[in-house]
Amino acid sequence: MIKFEHVGLRYGVGPEVLTDIDFTLEPGSFHFLTGPSGSGKTSLMTLMYLGRKPTRGLVTMFGQNINQMERDKLATLRQRIGVVFQDFRLLNHLSAFDNVALPLRIAGRPEKEIKDNVDELLEWVGLGEHKNVLPLTMSGGQQQRVAIARAVIARPKLLLADEPTGNLDDEIGFRLMNLFDQLNRMGTTIVIATHNQKIMDEFGHSRLVLDSGTLKIEAPKNWIQKKIEGVF
Ligand SMILES: Nc1ncnc2c1ncn2[C@@H]1O[C@H](COP(=O)(O)OP(=O)(O)OP(=O)(O)O)[C@@H](O)[C@H]1O
Ligand SMILES: [Mg+2]
Numbered sequence: 001m002i003k004f005e006h007v008g009l010r011y012g013v014g015p016e017v018l019t020d021i022d023f024t025l026e027p028g029s030f031h032f033l034t035g036p037s038g039s040g041k042t043s044l045m046t047l048m049y050l051g052r053k054p055t056r057g058l059v060t061m062f063g064q065n066i067n068q069m070e071r072d073k074l075a076t077l078r079q080r081i082g083v084v085f086q087d088f089r090l091l092n093h094l095s096a097f098d099n100v101a102l103p104l105r106i107a108g109r110p111e112k113e114i115k116d117n118v119d120e121l122l123e124w125v126g127l128g129e130h131k132n133v134l135p136l137t138m139s140g141g142q143q144q145r146v147a148i149a150r151a152v153i154a155r156p157k158l159l160l161a162d163e164p165t166g167n168l169d170d171e172i173g174f175r176l177m178n179l180f181d182q183l184n185r186m187g188t189t190i191v192i193a194t195h196n197q198k199i200m201d202e203f204g205h206s207r208l209v210l211d212s213g214t215l216k217i218e219a220p221k222n223w224i225q226k227k228i229e230g231v232f
Contacts, residue, residue, distance in 0.1 A: 001027040001158060001189045002048060007057035009043055017043050019213040021057070025191070027157075030184045032200050033193040035210030041193040042086055044210065045162050048191065049083045050074050062157070079106070082156035084164045086193075088147040090135040096122065096146045097131040103154040121149045124179070126172060140167040148176055152183055159183060162193045170198065177203055 002025040009018040017040050025031060033041050046052050047059060050066060059066050062077060069077075082103070090099050097118055104114045122131050125145040135143050144167045151159060159180065165173035177199055184190050191208070194200065200207065204220035 001025050001029070001062065003058075003060040004047075004054075005058040005060075007047065007054045007059060009040075009047060009052070010055050016055070017213055018047075018054075021215050023208065023215060023217060025189060027189055028184070028187055030181075030190045030203075030205040031192070031208050032203075032205055033191055033208045033210065034195065034200065037195075039210040040213050041210055042162055044215075045083075045160050045191070045193060048158075049081050049160050050078050079103075080157040082151035082154065082159045082188075084144075084147050084151045084159075084161035086162040086166070088135070088143050090143060090146055090150075092135050095132050095134060096127055096138070096142075099135065099146050100149045100153055102150060107154055117153060118149075121153055125149050125176065141169075141172070144168060145172070145176070148179070152179065155183065155186065156188060159188050159190045161191070163195070164192060165194065165196055165199060173199060174202070 002023075004021045004023050007018060007021040008016050010016045021044065033044065035041055047054055048061070050061065053059070053067060062080065064077070066074065066077070091102070094102070100118045100122060101114050104117065119128070119131070122128055125148065127142060127145055127149070130138065130142060135146060138146070144164065148161070148164055151161065161180070165176060168176065173196070180190055180192065181203065206220055207218040209216050209218055
């Protein structure tokens with residue numbers, strides 16, 4: 001699904017913020033991406049959602065080398081990726097409903113199906129009463145839930161979520177983690193950037209740990225137990 005080989009990234013003439021990143025994520029896998037503030041989590045996410053190309057090394061997504069890929073081809077690939085941005089990036093002139101409906105409208109789904117699916121998901125994330133509200137009049141946590149609903153509504157092949165529970169209390173945070181788990185069981189590959197130790201401990205997925213621009217992969221602590229139980 002995702003393969004990085006000796007990838008480096010720098011912004012402009014600044015220092016490399018990602019250095020020699022090497023990893024492979026299998027289709028259908030679920031990972032946490034963690035590391036201190038400024039370690040490069042959002043930068044790595046940006047490469048994975050094809051928002052930037054690496055300054056060195058090779059990035060392969062969906063089996064295709066993206067280094068030489070042209071803009072329109074990148075845009076087509078991006079339609080398979082759901083993204084929850086750290087700063088949400090909602091369209092502020094559109095209601096919560098229309099923000100969430102956007103990926104389905106782009107995919108040309110019929111309006112009746114869109115209404116049913118968006119209403120159900122907004123209800124599920126606790127925003128049933130807020131569907132006609134504009135983002136800027138919502139709280140941070142409400143905007144974050146709209147961003148999450150928009151990222152998952154079209155059942156993407158890959159979901160990238162950057163601190164998706166950062167503005168949420170534990171109860172709604174865990175509820176949304178269960179939503180990601182459900183999506184993962186239907187085949188979506190998932191990478192979630194988080195600092196939330198409780199969530200990482202509760203949902204024992206492997207961890208991609210960034211430190212000063214380099215990455216190592218840690219199996220979950222309860223990995224062996226899960227293997228015995230046949231979960232893996
Ligand atoms: N657009 C940019 N232009 C220049 N430098 C940038 C840009 N975005 C990030 N950086 C730098 O890249 C490094 C990594 O930043 P990044 O935002 O990827 O970290 P992060 O792990 O997501 O941090 P946080 O946990 O605070 O969200 C930092 O040194 C940051 O200053
Ligand atoms: Mg970040």
